[in-house]
Amino acid sequence: MMQKPLSKEEQEWVEETLEAMSLRELIGQTMQDHAGRLPFKGDDEAALRRYLEQYPVGSFFIGGEVIQKAAGKAEDYRDWAGLLQGISRFPLLFSGDLEFGAGSAVRSLTAFPPLLALAAADDEDLAYEYGKYTALEGRAAGFTWALAPGTDLLLNWMNPVITTRCLGDDAGQAARLSAAVMRGMQEHGLAACAKHFPGDGVDYRDQHIITTVNSLSEEEWFSTYGQVAGEMISQGVMSYMTGHIALPWIEDGAGGAGSGPVPATVSERITTGLLRERLGFDGVVLSDALDMGGFLSWGDYTQRIIDCFNCGTDVLLWPGVRYFAVMEQAVEDGRVSRERLKASVRRILELKARLGVHAACAGGEDTRAQPLLDDKLPPGLDRQVRQFSRELAGRCITLVRNRTGQLPLNPQEVRRVLVIMMNKVTEGRRYERMNLFVEQLKARGLEVDILDEFEPLTTLRQWEQSGVRWDAAFAPYFLPLHGMMNTARPVGEAAKAIWAMQHAETVRPIGISFATPYLLQDIPFLDTLVNAYSLHEDTVELTVKALFGEIPFQGSSPVKAEI
């Protein structure tokens, strides 16, 4: 089943609306603006009116950091979306990076464990609920479009950017679970956006920084990323995000601006030839953000924008308002065809009709959204969402290695423990969230010694020589997603910690990764490793319970963690 056909009434609305639009309005539909980058205060209604008159954009991205006024309150997001919906001549879509629940973007809503945790739990019903609850909370807060779920595959363990933002390295599992998340979203009023086409996870680099390369062969691609894409499309995903990712097998000999790789975001062969024609995707193609490093080296602004549109992109993400003048000029001088523009706008309007925003959101109030009470869903529903999140947290924790049978620990015998905070500090940033783990240990009444500075390297040995003994030692690891580290591996202070921990002679540390599932690559000597995938609050609490045998380890590794 591809996307289901529109009703006659919806189809008429699309065509009438399309005909009613000026050139500038058509262009505006193909731009997604960034609510956090408006040149005035976001709640200034008069300024918003003037802005939308001048720049009649079709959709806004909003996120946790971007509306200063909101300060993480769902009601503020909803009110702001409603305000704009009332002002705009045509219905707007509001998108967000709702990758791990609506809490990914809105502080008062529910943050779920990341996609890789979902893959570790490996349950299609949970995956459907992951999407469903994201949608119910998200739409209540004004969102109609999730830039999620991730459909990338973690094929290169060094990949620094999709680490826990994807469903593992197995295409069959990823296809099954991502399709379930997508259905859960779309059946509850939130458009899904599979990302990133043609697939991240093969390169060791990050397309925020440079154009990356998916270097698989055609055959390899079709049996991995192609399989996932086929599943998403056949099950009716409404939108697809192209990445600043090249696919050499398809561009071979094609060249382009300069001699560098050709990112999908400007590649007609990838966006139109492969995604649209060969895979048959008939929904909206959204580019990844156009201020990313992976896009910026593609010619000058005008060339980049026109190449991006002409390759088959329907909506350009954050091109900035110079977009209007460039596109008007390009349509006028024929570099962009008006037919092609209308074809994109038609798809965008079809998406809006599918989501019912043309009817449900008219005037500002979204009649299909759940109400918010005290900034949350109504109590019964809110409880369901939070229970789901906690269940997933418990189901994902994975015992990767337990060579000496050290786990579970015996609560009767373990009184004093050591925590080696591998990277409480990385790049000078302190990760206070690591303290969640220590607090959970202390809450059990344990005596906790903490090592979080690694010079001298021999500190642990000195402590031992002064008579200190521990019943267990933990080495938790964390590195934030989107931290722009260009690596997921332990570097700097965390690397020094690996050296320092080996100076202990009376205790062997239990590794716990709250980030990359591949910690054994850099700390192969660990006898014991638990993967917990994130510092999600429930996950941290339940990880400690699992360490002490109060709940079982239920996750199964969604990647080959022991390479």
Add this chain to the structure above:
Amino acid sequence: MMQKPLSKEEQEWVEETLEAMSLRELIGQTMQDHAGRLPFKGDDEAALRRYLEQYPVGSFFIGGEVIQKAAGKAEDYRDWAGLLQGISRFPLLFSGDLEFGAGSAVRSLTAFPPLLALAAADDEDLAYEYGKYTALEGRAAGFTWALAPGTDLLLNWMNPVITTRCLGDDAGQAARLSAAVMRGMQEHGLAACAKHFPGDGVDYRDQHIITTVNSLSEEEWFSTYGQVAGEMISQGVMSYMTGHIALPWIEDGAGGAGSGPVPATVSERITTGLLRERLGFDGVVLSDALDMGGFLSWGDYTQRIIDCFNCGTDVLLWPGVRYFAVMEQAVEDGRVSRERLKASVRRILELKARLGVHAACAGGEDTRAQPLLDDKLPPGLDRQVRQFSRELAGRCITLVRNRTGQLPLNPQEVRRVLVIMMNKVTEGRRYERMNLFVEQLKARGLEVDILDEFEPLTTLRQWEQSGVRWDAAFAPYFLPLHGMMNTARPVGEAAKAIWAMQHAETVRPIGISFATPYLLQDIPFLDTLVNAYSLHEDTVELTVKALFGEIPFQGSSPVKAEI
């Protein structure tokens, strides 16, 4: 020509000395102590006497950081070595990490550009002088043993630890040049130590942190590392350092303590079977430092030490003074044989005889050392050394890519320049030495704008929009060796800089790596790249001259920098 035979007189000294030694003295010969880790002030003569009586070690490692009193003065090093030579019952050797000239260890002596720069200059005469001048300065400062030259090969561009500390990726070139450095050293009174056996540069990790793996096949190994080792041995290298590096083809199925890789430092197959027997090395085998992470995970202290000695090691580097008790016990209960111990001590005494320390250094004054005047070699010789260093600095600078013919710059046209300091800060450490480059630009009278903070990413564009224009932009990159980063790649702030620099629309940056030669792996969009290999003072000055066409780029890349 292997090492030349000892004279009859030398041979007699060796045998007599060997016979005169107590068990504890024999054991002491096989330990290299760390001058910076004495449990008292280094110039406390009475304490030194008591220490050497209790721990009659055979050699000391001394380095820039280790003698507090010295504060980088060559005379203090020489005096300290002389003091100990006078106290010790048997002649001592003094080693240092004299990898890039004696200035690597002693501030008042001459620091050379690193080995990779020597490979870029690719001149066997320069290589010989590299060793010769290291020896003349080093021996004048009390050193008789360089833990150099590096004989590793940079086969994995991600290797984080030998980056510029080796002679490139071509075995033939590395063999030729490292043998010349070694001859230059040994023909001027300084024992060389080829390192690290069986060869670093294949792994992406660092044996300071964990045991690393040289994963080449037997055939690949012999055509690369084996070729270099064969050359060093046939030309008479006096010592070889084994690394905490495993060689799976030789250990296949051998196992060991735990199921981890077997580092050469405990591997009889590598140290005795391959190095000693198959390659025929008859000099001293020194282990790498035993407090490194790559060694610490090999069983408990006692097991590690005994395995290290028994596998064929002659001298253990920094085992700490518990070594004496462990070895005495092991000889007593037969785990270490007295014959094996004497065989190692004989080789160590032969090395001392070869260097003439038994005669030349008796009583404290080294009659074979050059004198020091004002803390340097005598003026004529000092000038030669510094001229050599500057010549090498000029010869190494490599124009890796010049796609648009941007270099050399026209001094008439370039008045205002931008410097994007890619990682002035990494891991919270500030690299003030990066300022050398800016100072050289300012000294030319250029107006220099500096970008060294990368939030917001759009700063460069904002500057441009305010009307600023540059005639050229430079993106210098640096990461210190031994920085324990576990990576040589731009991470953190440096990665963010790569994104940020692409926001400029009026200028394309010229990349200059003062570290890894592989910057194009992470910044492939650079049209122009210069590799300068280090922030060596002359090199930085001459790099700026080359950028402006005043001297030619003379280096040729010693690695495949454009992969």
